[in-house]
Amino acid sequence: MLRVENLWVEVAGKQVLKGVNLDIAPGETHILFGKNGSGKTTLLMTIMGFSSYHITEGRIFFKGEDITHLPPYERAKRGIGLSFQRPPTIRGIKTRDIINICGRGRISADDLAERFQFQDFLDRDINLGFSGGELKKSELLQLIAQDPELTLLDEPESGVDLENLQVIGEAIRNLLQKHIRRKRAKSGLIISHQGFILNYLEADKGALMWNGRVHCRGNARELFKHIQEKGYEECAECIAEFMK
Amino acid sequence: MHSRIHEIKEAAESAKDKKGTYGPDIDLSQYKKNATPHPYEEKLGSFGPEESDKLTAVGIDISQDQRSGTFLLKDQSVIHCRTKQDGLEVLSMKEALDRYQWLEEYWWKAVSVDADKYTAQAELSLNDGYFIRSYAFAKSLSPIQACLYMGVENLSQNVHNIIIAEEGSELHIITGCATAPYVLSGLHIGISEFYIKKGAKLTFTMIHNWGRDVMVRPRSAAIVEEEGIFLSNFACLHPVRSLQLYPVTRLVGQGAIARFHSILLATPGSDLDTGARVFLQAPQTRSEIITRAISTGGKIMARGHLIGEVPGIKAHLECMGLLLSEKGGIHAVPELEGKVGGVDMSHEAAVGKIAQEEVEYLMARGLSEEEATSTIVRGFLDVRIEGLPPSLQEELSRVIKQSEKALM
Numbered sequence A: 001m002l003r004v005e006n007l008w009v010e011v012a013g014k015q016v017l018k019g020v021n022l023d024i025a026p027g028e029t030h031i032l033f034g035k036n037g038s039g040k041t042t043l044l045m046t047i048m049g050f051s052s053y054h055i056t057e058g059r060i061f062f063k064g065e066d067i068t069h070l071p072p073y074e075r076a077k078r079g080i081g082l083s084f085q086r087p088p089t090i091r092g093i094k095t096r097d098i099i100n101i102c103g104r105g106r107i108s109a110d111d112l113a114e115r116f117q118f119q120d121f122l123d124r125d126i127n128l129g130f131s132g133g134e135l136k137k138s139e140l141l142q143l144i145a146q147d148p149e150l151t152l153l154d155e156p157e158s159g160v161d162l163e164n165l166q167v168i169g170e171a172i173r174n175l176l177q178k179h180i181r182r183k184r185a186k187s188g189l190i191i192s193h194q195g196f197i198l199n200y201l202e203a204d205k206g207a208l209m210w211n212g213r214v215h216c217r218g219n220a221r222e223l224f225k226h227i228q229e230k231g232y233e234e235c236a237e238c239i240a241e242f243m244k
Numbered sequence B: 001m002h003s004r005i006h007e008i009k010e011a012a013e014s015a016k017d018k019k020g021t022y023g024p025d026i027d028l029s030q031y032k033k034n035a036t037p038h039p040y041e042e043k044l045g046s047f048g049p050e051e052s053d054k055l056t057a058v059g060i061d062i063s064q065d066q067r068s069g070t071f072l073l074k075d076q077s078v079i080h081c082r083t084k085q086d087g088l089e090v091l092s093m094k095e096a097l098d099r100y101q102w103l104e105e106y107w108w109k110a111v112s113v114d115a116d117k118y119t120a121q122a123e124l125s126l127n128d129g130y131f132i133r134s135y136a137f138a139k140s141l142s143p144i145q146a147c148l149y150m151g152v153e154n155l156s157q158n159v160h161n162i163i164i165a166e167e168g169s170e171l172h173i174i175t176g177c178a179t180a181p182y183v184l185s186g187l188h189i190g191i192s193e194f195y196i197k198k199g200a201k202l203t204f205t206m207i208h209n210w211g212r213d214v215m216v217r218p219r220s221a222a223i224v225e226e227e228g229i230f231l232s233n234f235a236c237l238h239p240v241r242s243l244q245l246y247p248v249t250r251l252v253g254q255g256a257i258a259r260f261h262s263i264l265l266a267t268p269g270s271d272l273d274t275g276a277r278v279f280l281q282a283p284q285t286r287s288e289i290i291t292r293a294i295s296t297g298g299k300i301m302a303r304g305h306l307i308g309e310v311p312g313i314k315a316h317l318e319c320m321g322l323l324l325s326e327k328g329g330i331h332a333v334p335e336l337e338g339k340v341g342g343v344d345m346s347h348e349a350a351v352g353k354i355a356q357e358e359v360e361y362l363m364a365r366g367l368s369e370e371e372a373t374s375t376i377v378r379g380f381l382d383v384r385i386e387g388l389p390p391s392l393q394e395e396l397s398r399v400i401k402q403s404e405k406a407l408m
């Protein structure tokens, strides 16, 4: 579904990604861990096609097509959706408007909001004054309306309370068709610090972003447990060992 | 009283050559002083399709179905003037002055006649204007519409209006100011004096749509008494050579409120110098001045001046400017003046291009770059105005929508 080849990305004159390789098969969900500032958001924003992330080398393929130089809406049209870590506020554009844009007329914003107890936000300017948890919910609602084939989630659980964590976890499960076993078509790439997401869905793979590169591919739960117990310091040593 | 009228004339004479404080100076002599009179129309029927479109574009409902009264000044003649609702009064200014001796007390009371040569000319060469009043505790069911229209080239139109919302009443006015589609130049001077009495509410929505080379000099002021509410909205979204206005409002009674919303668009060659100044002179008075300005190549000066004179007042100024072109410019001049402790005054201003981050956020949701940009611009202009009747909010949204084509 998604294939990233030797991706080098510069942001504001700084080399952030330094040769990322990634392969997500149809139906697979990958979890990406990594320290603050290691380049996780940069990777997702680059996959979505944001112009301030300059690709200096490498390529991105989606369903076999080279999308390295396509603008974001072409990627959205092809089936990529992103939940932002820090979405911008746009004055004068209501949450309802943006859900309608995402849904392209196939879904009722009111019904969707009702399902997630988000009715009060429909007529508010998008993201204006939203709390941390509300931002995450709003992002997720937009993605549900959009119904992408590849879902990119940048810290969907940060700042979300326990009760809503369950709501959001369930929503992500649906988005990724976790209830379907065979013939599952939807893929995901999820950034997580707390690993709560692992309580809600089975991830196929886990990986670690370290200084602009992806390492330690393997079982997501094991990797997370390891990070939890040993911290990123040991990862540093292990990676240094590996890089020799 | 007669001595007052005499003094007014003298003051006007003395200010005949006094330049305005802001905006480019205008040579008044280059405009025609007199226009051919037009007959009164019982039913508005003399406007052709293009002219009607222009009137619709400034919020005028020619059928009058959705209005509780209409006033229409064409060039220098009042061609229509009537009310449909008891408790609301619409008269031509000249008739009102004849009818009501007491009106002299309101004449040039809020606005100074010797402010500049434009106020002076309005006094010395008055064409006419409207007098709109809501009686005590009357509530207007639908808005009253007033239209100031110029149908000939290079005319000077000098208007003086008085609006009185008597105690406890509620009055909604929509004013459309326009030139005929084929008129390119002219001068419009409009004096408006607003008196909002105790507990009254006045909403005043003014929409301008001029010819490319028209000069516009409105001069208005309001006095708001105890618990009175003055809501003033202004949209100018079409080319005009130079428009300069800076209305003054005095909140003289406890708990009085004034809110200003301006929606401005400056196309190449247009120069808009606008603002609002509010004196908060009584406890618990509140004021808000909100401006949304877009330049596609023209110049906009967005002023705002809030003066807090007593403790316990609250005032806020907000100016958002979008530059959609490399040319032109937006200059926000927010001023806050607290004269005593215990005032709560703030301002927020931002001028710039559309944030790429916002455009791309919408692109990530499936909009093309152009669609994303126009969605953001539309949202930027589409200000929800608290306290405005839904029908007027719709009217304003419609006017904004119509002008969007010119924007993109």
Ligand SMILES: Nc1ncnc2c1ncn2[C@@H]1O[C@H](COP(=O)(O)OP(=O)(O)OP(=O)(O)O)[C@@H](O)[C@H]1O
Binding pocket: A011, A012, A014, A016, A034, A035, A036, A037, A038, A039, A040, A041, A042, A043, A052, A085
């Ligand atoms: N617009 C920018 N200007 C300057 N530096 C930037 C910009 N965007 C990203 N960076 C830098 O790039 C590096 C990677 O940032 P990125 O947001 O990808 O990290 P992250 O792994 O998502 O971190 P976190 O876990 O804190 O979200 C950081 O050092 C960050 O400061």
Ligand SMILES: [Mg+2]
Binding pocket: A040, A041, A042, A085, A154
């Ligand atoms: Mg991040």
